[in-house]
Amino acid sequence: MTVLVRGGLVVGPVSAQPMDVLIDGEKVVALLAAGDASLGADLASTAERVIDATGKYVVPGGVDVHTHMELPFGGTFASDTFETGTIAAAHGGTTTIVDFAVQRAGERVQDGLAAWHEKARGNCAIDYGFHQIIGGVDDESLKAMDELVDEGITSFKLFMAYPGVFFSDDGQILRAMQSAARNGSMVMMHAENGTAIDVLVAQALARGETAPRYHSLTRPWETEEEATHRAIMLAHLTGAPLYVVHMSAKQAVSTLAQARGEGWNVFGETCPQYLYLSLEEHLSQPGFEGAKWVCSTPLRSSAEGHQDELWRYLRTGDLSVVSTDHCPFCFKEQKELGLGDFSKIPNGIGGVEHRMDLLYQGVVDGRISLSRWVELCCTTPARMFGLHPRKGEILPGADADLVVYDPAARTRISVDTHHMNMDHSAYEGYEIAGGVDTVLSRGRVVIERGAFLGTKGHGQFLRRGLSQHLV
Ligand code: DUC
Ligand code: ZN
Ligand code: ZN
Numbered sequence: 001m002t003v004l005v006r007g008g009l010v011v012g013p014v015s016a017q018p019m020d021v022l023i024d025g026e027k028v029v030a031l032l033a034a035g036d037a038s039l040g041a042d043l044a045s046t047a048e049r050v051i052d053a054t055g056k057y058v059v060p061g062g063v064d065v066h067t068h069m070e071l072p073f074g075g076t077f078a079s080d081t082f083e084t085g086t087i088a089a090a091h092g093g094t095t096t097i098v099d100f101a102v103q104r105a106g107e108r109v110q111d112g113l114a115a116w117h118e119k120a121r122g123n124c125a126i127d128y129g130f131h132q133i134i135g136g137v138d139d140e141s142l143k144a145m146d147e148l149v150d151e152g153i154t155s156f157k158l159f160m161a162y163p164g165v166f167f168s169d170d171g172q173i174l175r176a177m178q179s180a181a182r183n184g185s186m187v188m189m190h191a192e193n194g195t196a197i198d199v200l201v202a203q204a205l206a207r208g209e210t211a212p213r214y215h216s217l218t219r220p221w222e223t224e225e226e227a228t229h230r231a232i233m234l235a236h237l238t239g240a241p242l243y244v245v246h247m248s249a250k251q252a253v254s255t256l257a258q259a260r261g262e263g264w265n266v267f268g269e270t271c272p273q274y275l276y277l278s279l280e281e282h283l284s285q286p287g288f289e290g291a292k293w294v295c296s297t298p299l300r301s302s303a304e305g306h307q308d309e310l311w312r313y314l315r316t317g318d319l320s321v322v323s324t325d326h327c328p329f330c331f332k333e334q335k336e337l338g339l340g341d342f343s344k345i346p347n348g349i350g351g352v353e354h355r356m357d358l359l360y361q362g363v364v365d366g367r368i369s370l371s372r373w374v375e376l377c378c379t380t381p382a383r384m385f386g387l388h389p390r391k392g393e394i395l396p397g398a399d400a401d402l403v404v405y406d407p408a409a410r411t412r413i414s415v416d417t418h419h420m421n422m423d424h425s426a427y428e429g430y431e432i433a434g435g436v437d438t439v440l441s442r443g444r445v446v447i448e449r450g451a452f453l454g455t456k457g458h459g460q461f462l463r464r465g466l467s468q469h470l471v
Helices: 037-045 081-090 107-121 140-152 170-183 194-207 221-238 250-261 271-277 280-284 287-295 305-315 355-364 369-384
Strands: 002-011 017-023 026-033 047-053 059-060 062-067 092-104 127-135 155-159 185-188 243-244 268-271 402-412 433-442 446-450
Touching: 002 369, 026 243, 037 081, 037 433, 059 194, 059 268, 062 081, 062 305, 062 355, 062 369, 081 433, 092 107, 092 287, 092 433, 107 127, 107 140, 107 271, 127 140, 127 402, 140 170, 155 170, 170 185, 170 221, 170 355, 185 221, 194 221, 250 271, 250 305, 268 305, 271 305, 280 287, 355 369, 355 433
Parallel strands: 002 047, 002 059, 062 092, 092 127, 127 155, 155 185, 185 243, 243 268
Antiparallel strands: 002 017, 017 026, 059 402, 402 433, 433 446
8 A cells, every 4th residue: 555644844863844755565665855746756646545744743653662561560560561552652653662571580581582572472553672671690691692682682671770679780780791792782771779779768668758759769869870870881891882771860861971971882861751750749749649650760859950951961962862661550559559668669650652742842842853852752762772774764665654743733641531551640631732643653554633543463573683873
């Protein structure tokens, strides 16, 4: 089937131009300037379907490289399945996710990966790939890293937090980084000093400080900055590239920026929750309400100016990617596991549906340009994790994943209208200027004016190449 997306402003990571996009089957075949009388224009006149994008933006499908569907965590599971989570993502204009397969100490990495394939296969509405969490670094798991690279799993997440669960010590991190330096993969780091945090948590609980806001107060910025610094130094020592996930403390990003200023191969990601939500306004809500916003790294103080600084780092380029760390838990029975003890609240916020809209508010407010929005949410994540040029940019030969985005639309985020499998919204009541109109995934219309027209099982597993951000 041939489709022509006509009359829109096509936004890329560098520029935005009025163009028509011609799709044949699953691929973009041509970008046609208005009035183009070339062969492409002839083809356009015979397109089987025309989507009118007049007055709208045509942007690449969003690439969210940090999701946790069905993640076992804190005695429960993240509440979105690959089916519900990818349908929600599609509603929000995201057409690719990269989720985290899990290996724990004592388990085979290959078994962890196989379990994730099992969860996702046949259930996804959009395309998906995997990173691999290495929760137990040893000879066997290090060997498995090489094998996985050949299978299209080209990035590995390590944890400096969560002792006894996913934690790696410095020696283990060093060894894994040496392997990554050798096989060309990317090391993703959860950079928080977990052993220090565990002491602070125990001391807070002993003082009777049990409310959700103590989650943030026991994970102060120093624990993020220190771990970030240590990860950077270990990466530099080994020559491995480093991607620090879900950065929330301005001091940690400052340290990252300094290393980048030296020309070191280190990158940072932040998430919408750290740009919009705060310790004071959200995590400190009365009673147990703040549990909705317990995630790690934690939300930080707006009085200390973290949010504004993160926006600034998105502008300077020191933060390269915005993903969601989508890890939803219902309030009832899941977040409630931590009633009376904040340390038992499952860590995570759901947001896979709202990333494109929330970041677009930065365009509306003049904080970032249209092209920077696309770069942060689509192109750079695709390049960073070996998916470009198939994903992340509207180019001839690329998958026809694109979003017709209507700047004149107005939407209000609410649990009543979202599609994620959650009983609350972290962004309840947020007014969004703009909105997703139509979404295509590999040439197929999956969302049309709020209606899901796709199918579970349409989404394909993506074998990823090596990062294009390695120097
Ligand atoms: N952080 C979260 O908030 N949830 C899951 C894991 C993580 O690192
Ligand atoms: Zn993490
Ligand atoms: Zn995560």
